[in-house]
């Protein structure tokens with residue numbers, strides 16, 4: 001397991017989503033209240049980029065076909081998506097935001 005730094009906590013506004021490309025991964029990072037959540041950016045249904053979707057509470061709506069995922073788990077919350085997207089454990093240390101990768 002390794003920690004990969006994405007950004008500073010203050011880099012994202014509340015209810016903002018942003019794409020980070022690190023270690024060959026495209027990660028959608030979401031900030032809701034003071035917590036961060038990270039998913040694979042690529043929608044499991046097609047070419048949608050989840051960081052460009054519409055964030056509503058803990059749901060991210062893909063802007064391609066309006067499928068939705070829970071940003072806390074990556075589980076599908078609305079069709080047409082069928083498969084979850086990978087979620088990552090997020091850690092905050094010294095004002096920085098990291099994800100855990102295997």
Ligand code: FES
Nearest residue numbers: 043046048062067
């Ligand atoms: S590509 Fe995301 S819902 Fe179809």
